[in-house]
Amino acid sequence: MQITFQFRLYPTPEQEQQLHRTLDLCRKLYNRAKEWRDTAYNQEGKTVTYAMQQNELPAFKKEFPAYKEVHSQVLQDCLRRLDDAYQRFFRGEAGFPHYKSTERYLSFTYPQPGAVSKTFAHDGFVYLPKIGFVRMHAHRPFDRTIVTQINVKRYADGWMANIGVKTEAAEAGQTVETAVGIDVGLSTFAALSDETKVDNPRHLRRAERRLKRAQRRLSRKQRGSRNRQKAKRKVARMHQKVARQRKDFLHKQSYRIVMSHDLIAVEKLKVKNMIRNRRLSKSISDAGWRKFITYLSYKAERQGKRFVQVPAHGTSQTCVCGADVPKTLAVRLHECEGCGLVQDRDIVSAKVILQRALKIAA
Template identity: 35%
Template sequence: MIVNKAYKFRIYPTKTQEVLIAKTIGCCRFVYNYFVGKQKGKDAYWHMVEEMVQNGQLPRNNWKGEFFHKNKSIKALPELKKHYPFLKEIDSIALQKSVEIVHEAYRRYYKKQNDEPRFKSKRNPVQSYTTKYVNGNIAVLGKHIKLPKLGLVRFAESREVHGRIINATIRRNPAGKYFVSILVEVDIQPLLKTGSSIGVDVGLKDFATLSDGTVYKNPTFFRALEEKLANAQRVLSRRQVGSTNWHKQRVKVAKIHEKITNSRQNMLHKISTHLVKNHDLIGMEDLAVKKMLKNVHLAKAISEVSWSQFRTMLEYKAKWYGKQVVFVARNFASSQLCSRCGHKHKAVKDLALREWTCPSCECLHQRDLNASINLRNEALRLTAGTVGIA
């Protein structure tokens, strides 16, 4: 199966390369904002025309807004460089990619797939730019990565890059570290079938309970560093904004956030990879996380466990390796149903009830384990005849 896969590495640019990266980020942001501004002006004009037509001030003559034209905008870049000479100092392909990003944003906007594109700010925590692969301008050479204009940049080689390189994205995070994400097109072979199915019940006390009895504890990475983070943020608030000490403290705060994020992602990757490798069918509840976050008492805990991110990882890994993830409907009473006889015990709606005995068959259930078994059984029922699992 041909898929797009990204390899992320930390890079260690020299001082000269850091300056060039900062210039490239700024110029790409300038080009992006320039064309977004032009398009906003066009859209405003056509909205005004449409309003005049509706008011009867103009005859209706198939008035339509003007779509963003990618090729015309790219051809306008040389003329733009004449007015803004600083654009000549950086990678021209990165500027073209910025125009393509604007085009893609408006394409999705016109199809009502996302909100109207907004201007980029230099105050965003993460700054980045993307450049395309053209005539071998991006390559991995030993302990260095060859990047347009930057030349050879030392990087931490954690694994080999396989596949046809498409583009590279250079990022600077809030902690001042630099990373490169190399997007490649690679042929991934499906994993061997195991004939196994599993149900996964996610929660707050335990991150996940599997139908085979395995329990993944919730490490609460944020809670473990919450006090340290609060102290660091308190010190930051007392520093004069923009001063040397303020920047030093800002980096300390950013590093704590980075540690929390990396620890959480590492756990999610390990669990999702293990599930996909060892099971052909994975049953999960289709949780409405956005609605659940409206609960002020649980919002913090729900945000910390990152159910949405875990679901995304399971989906794309299952797609890559030929496995199947089934999301059971939200109205399916996985916790209330007895996994042995199917009796529905409504008293289990009380979240404090962790263990209960079925009134019908007198089977003792542990709440999360029973729910995961029900999710597995429902996933098997929904896919009956489509997967070779007993």
């Protein structure tokens, strides 16, 4: 199974210069290669392929010795990206590829780091060929994994490594001893069928409020002013910090749930409704849930647990006894006249989700 982990990098000043230089050289190669394709086509009606461009790399390096500082796999990946952009265009999935400005070209990739270095990551360092051992905040161990790709990306507040790994999934468990249903909601982050709730942590809610205020302040600044530029950078940094905190929260919660249950059940999220809803706060929480569900599913697979998604239809309008209990969003309490169950509506939903999942699993 393929997973990508993200780690913050702490390059030395020299390494950081090297990172910037690599990114810039890659971007220029991308733009040159695009220019070559376009002129060949416009002037001679010829199609330039990825293979043709790759074959020119050695000669290109001779002409521009600066490119010897960049690992050849990274340069190949650059051409590959351009090729992908054209392929997407030919298939009608995207517009015509653009030239890339420094704001639009933000990362470079080692597509097969295993082949270039056996000593990949140890003691909080990651080995980036031609750049060296870069200090990294490694918050997850790399046991039972094979590194398949390293992508180095520039953000407003620093550099991150996106490390793709292949893990051997654990043997799928045969018996289900403890099962849990999860209902994701708006008022609390999630309700569980074991009658517990997971709330958004207070520091995260505060950070999100601060971000919203900063965004409002930014929108009041005059366009093109220096103050606006400054505020924009600040908002970008805050945004990334919040996104990272949220991700961390989602990882911790999904890990905790997967480790304490053999079967994990969730609702399928309705994609259509989510796209239709343009309210910012809503779209943020939707993105959070989708991530949460992804984390749950891959963690479950890795641990040999079962992960079941049930159709979302009517889970909040029925009771565990099977009776219909219609209620609007404003009604927080579930009261069933059939069996007399009185409970928080989200908890009841989680129980219904679990019931449905057990039926599917059996």
